[in-house]
Amino acid sequence: MTAVARTVYPEAASGIESFVDGFLDGRLDGSAHAEGIRAAVAEVESAARSWYDAPVAELPAAERDDLLRELGADTAEENPHGTTAERVRYYVVNDLLLALYASPTGGELVGIENPQGYAGGAESYTRGPP
Amino acid sequence: MSGAESVGDGRSSGAGSDAGDGADSGDDVDRTPVPDADVCIVGAGPAGALVADRLADDHEVVVLDAGPRFDPRDRLARQERAIRPFYDRPDVWGVGGARDAHENAGDWFYPLNHARVKGVGGSTLHWQGMVMRLHEDDFNSGTVRGVGPDWPIDYADLRPYYAEAERELGVAGASDNPYAPPREEPHPMPAFEPSYSDSLFAEACEALGIDMHSVPNARNSEPYDERSPCVGYGTCQPVCPSGAKYDATVHVERAEEKGATVIDRASVQSLDHDDEDRVTAAAYATPDGAEHRQGAEAFVVAAGGVETPRLLLLSASDRYPEGLANGSGHVGEFFMDHLFAGAGGTLDEPTRQNHVGFYTSACDQFYDEADETQAPFKLEFFNYAGPSPIEMALSGDDWGDPLLERLRDGYGNHVAMGGLVEQLPDAESRVTLADDRTDDHGNPVPQIEWTVGDRALDTIERANEIQVEILEELGADVEWVAGPDATGPAYHHMGTTRMSADPDAGVVDADCRTHDLENCWIASSSVFPTSGAMNPTLTIAALALRVADDVDVRLSEA
Numbered sequence: 001m002t003a004v005a006r007t008v009y010p011e012a013a014s015g016i017e018s019f020v021d022g023f024l025d026g027r028l029d030g031s032a033h034a035e036g037i038r039a040a041v042a043e044v045e046s047a048a049r050s051w052y053d054a055p056v057a058e059l060p061a062a063e064r065d066d067l068l069r070e071l072g073a074d075t076a077e078e079n080p081h082g083t084t085a086e087r088v089r090y091y092v093v094n095d096l097l098l099a100l101y102a103s104p105t106g107g108e109l110v111g112i113e114n115p116q117g118y119a120g121g122a123e124s125y126t127r128g129p130p
Numbered sequence: 131m132s133g134a135e136s137v138g139d140g141r142s143s144g145a146g147s148d149a150g151d152g153a154d155s156g157d158d159v160d161r162t163p164v165p166d167a168d169v170c171i172v173g174a175g176p177a178g179a180l181v182a183d184r185l186a187d188d189h190e191v192v193v194l195d196a197g198p199r200f201d202p203r204d205r206l207a208r209q210e211r212a213i214r215p216f217y218d219r220p221d222v223w224g225v226g227g228a229r230d231a232h233e234n235a236g237d238w239f240y241p242l243n244h245a246r247v248k249g250v251g252g253s254t255l256h257w258q259g260m261v262m263r264l265h266e267d268d269f270n271s272g273t274v275r276g277v278g279p280d281w282p283i284d285y286a287d288l289r290p291y292y293a294e295a296e297r298e299l300g301v302a303g304a305s306d307n308p309y310a311p312p313r314e315e316p317h318p319m320p321a322f323e324p325s326y327s328d329s330l331f332a333e334a335c336e337a338l339g340i341d342m343h344s345v346p347n348a349r350n351s352e353p354y355d356e357r358s359p360c361v362g363y364g365t366c367q368p369v370c371p372s373g374a375k376y377d378a379t380v381h382v383e384r385a386e387e388k389g390a391t392v393i394d395r396a397s398v399q400s401l402d403h404d405d406e407d408r409v410t411a412a413a414y415a416t417p418d419g420a421e422h423r424q425g426a427e428a429f430v431v432a433a434g435g436v437e438t439p440r441l442l443l444l445s446a447s448d449r450y451p452e453g454l455a456n457g458s459g460h461v462g463e464f465f466m467d468h469l470f471a472g473a474g475g476t477l478d479e480p481t482r483q484n485h486v487g488f489y490t491s492a493c494d495q496f497y498d499e500a501d502e503t504q505a506p507f508k509l510e511f512f513n514y515a516g517p518s519p520i521e522m523a524l525s526g527d528d529w530g531d532p533l534l535e536r537l538r539d540g541y542g543n544h545v546a547m548g549g550l551v552e553q554l555p556d557a558e559s560r561v562t563l564a565d566d567r568t569d570d571h572g573n574p575v576p577q578i579e580w581t582v583g584d585r586a587l588d589t590i591e592r593a594n595e596i597q598v599e600i601l602e603e604l605g606a607d608v609e610w611v612a613g614p615d616a617t618g619p620a621y622h623h624m625g626t627t628r629m630s631a632d633p634d635a636g637v638v639d640a641d642c643r644t645h646d647l648e649n650c651w652i653a654s655s656s657v658f659p660t661s662g663a664m665n666p667t668l669t670i671a672a673l674a675l676r677v678a679d680d681v682d683v684r685l686s687e688a
Contacts, residue, residue: 008529008530009529009530010530010531010533011531012531032138077216077525078215078524081139090216094214097523098214098520101537106519109538111480116213119361122351123362125325125362126326127326127482128326129326129479
């Protein structure tokens with residue numbers, strides 16, 4: 001997931017490894033959703049080894065990007081029960097994007113320190129732009 | 131975020147918790163009738179819950195609800211459903227499938243399953259939580275405005291119950307609205323502070339001579355009733371994970387603590403009656419396939435503006451061939467909702483939207499200009515204009531830096547206004563039973579024929595004129611206007627068992643007791659003879675408290 005995050009997260013995001021580790025600590029909780037993440041990650045990993053002869057984590061950035069696009073995860077609509085592309089989009093790409101942009105870490109990159117899905121208090125909406 | 135896993139990763143495909151939606155499966159729940167019940171309430175939404183809570187100290191109370199009891203621990207997962215593009219709005223609370231099937235007929239489509247939640251808590255689980263009192267003239271539309279019926283009660287009759295309802299729900303508000311009806315005491319909590327974008331609107335409104343004021347929220351601005359203050363999740367509609375927004379589980383739990391019995395997934399099929407015009411039992415079905423009959427001395431139907439008339443129509447008998455409590459023939463007629471009027475655009479400066487999911491300023495200045503040709507309407511200044519970055523992020527073909535660039539381009543400088551407009555009651559706008567479609571129990575589904583008259587459509591244009599004027603004064607590039615051709619319902623279904631003094635003119639009397647059956651009350655927006663343009667739930671709550679008092683008196687007399 002961290003390797004994929006380095007592709008789907010912007011350059012401006014820092015501390016990606018610890019951010020993703022923290023997210024997965026809560027996410028991989030033995031639930032059906034956690035199983036879905038593991039299965040989708042395994043499919044990405046399998047594709048990397050088949051098509052690029054290397055694990056995702058060892059692929060150069062451009063090839064990680066190519067891999068995800070060749071899987072169809074860029075144009076697929078997320079679907080936990082769908083095709084490989086739709087499941088990779090749901091469990092891997094969008095889980096990572098959800099983690100980032102529903103947090104102040106990602107929100108602040110866009111200009112909202114209290115994005116939807118984050119309990120950032122009921123004061124920020126009263127403040128003007130920094 | 132905690133993941134959609136708690137409520138499953140599937141869309142709603144069946145009847146509530148049967149859809150694998152994570153609600154209590156209820157296999158070990160006793161759903162058999164309660165012996166010697168005094169009061170049977172159909173529906174565990176805000177009206178049913180308030181009646182139950184009010185009566186449970188002194189009476190044996192049973193509440194039956196067709197939907198499940200939702201696990202509060204699932205709320206973060208439901209929030210994720212609200213954000214992720216895979217899920218439609220009804221999926222958030224498991225609405226849909228055969229249980230919730232319905233038909234539309236007529237010119238106007240009504241998205242019923244977007245407009246309701248079935249289950250313990252009812253539609254307050256997904257509501258936005260705006261709680262205004264109706265204006266005095268709303269109770270006398272025929273006399274004052276020359277259109278529609280007068281209510282058989284006045285604002286003064288409901289005024290003390292409004293105050294009680296505000297305390298029960300927990301309302302944050304201020305007394306700065308010069309157009310609001312008279313009130314006797316401050317709101318239970320201080321109003322939420324105006325937003326940054328409110329301050330931008332304020333300059334434009336001041337220049338135009340338009341008044342802005344605070345708006346009452348059923349949402350904690352400070353700790354209240356052992357519930358958290360708002361923590362800014364920003365997804366109030368359709369789910370508040372913190373519990374700061376009031377929902378009817380508050381009063382369901384309180385009623386249960388007092389001894390009431392609440393049976394979930396107990397779908398009431400019909401009401402039985404005797405030959406003396408008294409309801410004797412609610413016949414209900416449970417997930418194990420069993421059918422039961424809950425007897426009681428008094429019955430309160432609190433199943434909302436669609437299922438309430440449907441249940442009465444389904445309860446037709448030889449004695450009541452047109453449906454129970456339908457001696458007037460008006461059950462199901464006069465279906466109303468509020469019409470949305472809106473406009474929005476962009477500024478060339480940041481507007482700080484989508485931090486919270488509720489609005490903090492409104493304008494009621496034009497409300498009481500209403501007459502025969504212009505409906506009452508109110509204006510709202512949104513704090514959630516334009517796209518939310520997280521929702522944009524999950525539905526594009528890009529990631530990395532191009533995605534961030536798209537988010538920065540798309541978010542940050544939107545402004546928008548909304549508004550609600552009254553719809554007049556019309557007998558042709560109605561809920562009936564579908565001829566050729568049945569639900570999961572084989573009962574005819576509700577058929578909605580929603581029609582909207584010219585007065586409402588013309589008033590939407592009037593609201594749009596003011597909205598655009600404000601936006602242009604603000605310097606906005608106006609990019610959209612939701613006018614008569616783009617309007618939609620506010621998900622406030624009302625009017626289908628209207629209140630009337632004359633038994634021939636309506637379904638319930640001034641006490642919300644059915645004209646035809648002496649021990650049957652209706653607690654719902656379905657009793658509204660006219661709708662006004664204010665969000666209905668505070669009025670529903672006030673009427674429910676009043677119903678409870680009447681039931682209590684009559685049970686005591688008996």
